[in-house]
Amino acid sequence: MRIHEQFAKLKSGNEAALIGYLTAGFPTMEGFLSNLEEAAGSGADIIEIGIPFSDPIADGPTIQMSSQIGLANGATLPAILKAIRDLDLNIPLVFMSYLNPLLAYGQDRLLADMIHAKVTGLIVPDLPVEEAASWKSAAESRGVDTIFLVTPASPEERVRRIAEASTGFVYCVSLTGTTGARHDLSDDLPAFLDRVRSFTNTPIAVGFGISGPEHIRRLLPHADGMIVGSRVIDAIRNGEDVGGLIRKLKDATRK
Amino acid sequence: MPVTDPDARGRWGPYGGRYVPETVMGALDALEAAYLEASRDAEFQNRLDYYLKEYAGRPTPLYFAENLTKRAGGAKIFLKREDLLHTGAHKMNNTLGQVLLARRMGKTRIIAETGAGQHGVATATACALLGLECVVYMGSVDTRRQRMNVFRMELLGAEVRPVDSGSKTLKDAINEAMRDWVTNISDTFYCIGSVVGPSPYPQIVRDFQSIIGSEVRSRCLEREGRLPDCLVACVGGGSNAIGLFHPMLDDASVRMVGVEAGGLGLDSGKHGATLCKGSPGVLHGAMSYLLQDVYGQVAETHSVSAGLDYPGVGPEHSHLKDTGRVEYTSVTDEEALDGFCTLCEAEGIIPALESSHAAARGIRIAAEMKPDQVVVINVSGRGDKDLEIVEGLA
Numbered sequence: 249m250r251i252h253e254q255f256a257k258l259k260s261g262n263e264a265a266l267i268g269y270l271t272a273g274f275p276t277m278e279g280f281l282s283n284l285e286e287a288a289g290s291g292a293d294i295i296e297i298g299i300p301f302s303d304p305i306a307d308g309p310t311i312q313m314s315s316q317i318g319l320a321n322g323a324t325l326p327a328i329l330k331a332i333r334d335l336d337l338n339i340p341l342v343f344m345s346y347l348n349p350l351l352a353y354g355q356d357r358l359l360a361d362m363i364h365a366k367v368t369g370l371i372v373p374d375l376p377v378e379e380a381a382s383w384k385s386a387a388e389s390r391g392v393d394t395i396f397l398v399t400p401a402s403p404e405e406r407v408r409r410i411a412e413a414s415t416g417f418v419y420c421v422s423l424t425g426t427t428g429a430r431h432d433l434s435d436d437l438p439a440f441l442d443r444v445r446s447f448t449n450t451p452i453a454v455g456f457g458i459s460g461p462e463h464i465r466r467l468l469p470h471a472d473g474m475i476v477g478s479r480v481i482d483a484i485r486n487g488e489d490v491g492g493l494i495r496k497l498k499d500a501t502r503k
Numbered sequence: 504m505p506v507t508d509p510d511a512r513g514r515w516g517p518y519g520g521r522y523v524p525e526t527v528m529g530a531l532d533a534l535e536a537a538y539l540e541a542s543r544d545a546e547f548q549n550r551l552d553y554y555l556k557e558y559a560g561r562p563t564p565l566y567f568a569e570n571l572t573k574r575a576g577g578a579k580i581f582l583k584r585e586d587l588l589h590t591g592a593h594k595m596n597n598t599l600g601q602v603l604l605a606r607r608m609g610k611t612r613i614i615a616e617t618g619a620g621q622h623g624v625a626t627a628t629a630c631a632l633l634g635l636e637c638v639v640y641m642g643s644v645d646t647r648r649q650r651m652n653v654f655r656m657e658l659l660g661a662e663v664r665p666v667d668s669g670s671k672t673l674k675d676a677i678n679e680a681m682r683d684w685v686t687n688i689s690d691t692f693y694c695i696g697s698v699v700g701p702s703p704y705p706q707i708v709r710d711f712q713s714i715i716g717s718e719v720r721s722r723c724l725e726r727e728g729r730l731p732d733c734l735v736a737c738v739g740g741g742s743n744a745i746g747l748f749h750p751m752l753d754d755a756s757v758r759m760v761g762v763e764a765g766g767l768g769l770d771s772g773k774h775g776a777t778l779c780k781g782s783p784g785v786l787h788g789a790m791s792y793l794l795q796d797v798y799g800q801v802a803e804t805h806s807v808s809a810g811l812d813y814p815g816v817g818p819e820h821s822h823l824k825d826t827g828r829v830e831y832t833s834v835t836d837e838e839a840l841d842g843f844c845t846l847c848e849a850e851g852i853i854p855a856l857e858s859s860h861a862a863a864r865g866i867r868i869a870a871e872m873k874p875d876q877v878v879v880i881n882v883s884g885r886g887d888k889d890l891e892i893v894e895g896l897a
Contacts, residue, residue: 302801303669303675303786304678305678305681305685305787306524306682308682312668316669319800324798324800326798347522347785348784348786348793348795348800348801349798352784352795352797353798353799373524374523374785374788376523376525378512378521378528379521379522397524397525399524399525399526401526401527401530401688402526402529403529406525406528410525421525421526424526424685424686424687424689426685426686
């Protein structure tokens with residue numbers, strides 16, 4: 249399923265997308281796969297699969313930890329693609345990866361293998377629009393969406409450029425900082441989301457720091473998708489019921 | 504125009520660029536504009552020259568190492584004495600420039616990463632001098648093996664934050680500094696210590712370090728009536744090497760040799776010889792040669808010298824390797840220690856373990872050359888910080 253189809257379906261049902269994040273190979277490769285099925289079955293509308301990298305400069309302690317464990321468990325791109333190939337989740341999957349593992353795998357080969365594994369979107373936190381031309385055109389011809397991040401620190405001209413370059417959705421980073429669950433969200437966030445919205449008709453999703461239903465309800469009038477990452481990883485680490493958490497978060501996305 | 508200025512997108516051939524989180528893209532644009540403006544502003548240049556001369560002690564000597572020359576039995580060996588610069592290493596050339604630039608940009612807080620601690624000390628020093636807040640990230644392995652430098656930074660008023668993630672060395676200190684920068688982008692200036700990182704850092708750091716090569720070039724012409732025949736410098740990230748090489752890249756007769764950390768040997772898997780053994784990849788904001796596995800995961804490195812213990816290298820060096828203008832080679836920990844001892848005994852100069860790599864290779868190169876030729880070895884730093892390590896190995 250393509251991402252825009254999912255957003256269209258949700259819009260007609262008057263709900264926002266719940267976008268969950270799972271680090272591949274965390275807590276184990278089997279645990280990751282069962283959490284993936286559990287999250288999809290409990291209401292996640294899109295799932296970002298984090299490809300572990302040795303040097304995750306945009307991530308806070310939680311995802312640094314899960315990435316390190318994923319790497320130790322052998323969650324390399326070939327292993328991940330093989331493991332998820334036969335799943336039938338019926339929701340769009342997206343890879344979130346730093347650039348270097350993607351370069352090592354090879355652009356064409358990766359995009360082809362992503363399509364085989366029904367992964368139809370790509371988020372690369374260290375690949376800004378300026379450096380993304382070849383990825384963007386190759387992904388477009390393969391039917392993979394390229395999702396770029398926009399932040400409150402992005403000047404107006406960059407916001408426009410990023411909004412135009414993004415397909416599937418625009419990833420709005422809620423704060424200037426690394427990933428990680430936060431207690432409070434910035435008061436300026438709704439205005440930032442509205443500003444991004446003014447540049448595009450592509451759905452906009454908000455992530456970084458979103459940790460509970462109350463955050464989601466507050467942002468519901470301003471974004472089409474809610475991305476929850478570190479909170480999910482924390483839940484897995486603490487042995488919480490992942491399906492229960494996803495259901496609770498999903499409920500909050502219904503208007 | 505020197506042959507190796509980057510293109511408009513900050514690239515030397517395929518290397519360089521800006522592979523960073525979106526949050527810092529605007530800050531990099533602002534830095535690029537501010538640097539361009541400052542480099543055309545005579546007052547900024549005068550101010551920098553003033554501090555380099557009156558405060559830091561430039562120019563540093565180009566010393567004819569007569570005893571070493573006799574020992575090697577070949578070309579005349581000259582030592583560029585960056586170890587005599589204030590704080591004991593070439594790092595000060597860059598930190599004075601960047602911290603002045605930060606102040607000009609209205610930033611109040613400086614962050615830096617450090618491996619051996621030399622860049623951290625030089626940043627803390629410039630911040631003490633110019634009145635800015637300073638936070639230095641340092642791998643916890645390095646805070647232990649270079650603890651005198653931690654104490655130095657603290658005396659200078661900096662806060663040293665040990666980094667416990669990953670390999671707990673320079674690479675991880677850079678990761679953590681980048682995370683700080685992403686978080687505190689509005690008031691914070693990231694003072695990068697080597698010719699690495701996203702554009703325009705590799706060019707800025709190179710420009711500030713090029714004073715090394717400019718002085719060598721003019722002093723050698725003045726004293727010897729000729730250009731050097733060969734330049735030798737160690738390469739971790741590569742700032743002292745590019746500083747020495749860059750002003751002479753257009754002088755075709757000048758051979759240039761960059762010496763990487765061979766660690767326990769290039770086939771041991773325990774080394775920091777990125778250009779000798781790595782392949783192109785992206786780390787810390789730039790494309791460059793990189794020590795990595797087949798999956799694109801960055802490799803753990805090893806070197807007796809903390810300053811060379813790094814899996815990446817500057818993009819300009821990557822390009823100079825591909826074009827063949829500079830030769831890159833390596834010496835092992837053991838050979839570097841020999842170089843260290845030779846310089847101590849023959850010349851009464853205790854070099855940093857980083858610089859000892861250049862000395863070890865430079866002496867061998869000189870031995871194969873003619874007596875009327877000139878070899879310049881960059882003594883990028885002094886070895887006081889390394890005495891405990893050397894004592895432990897003896």
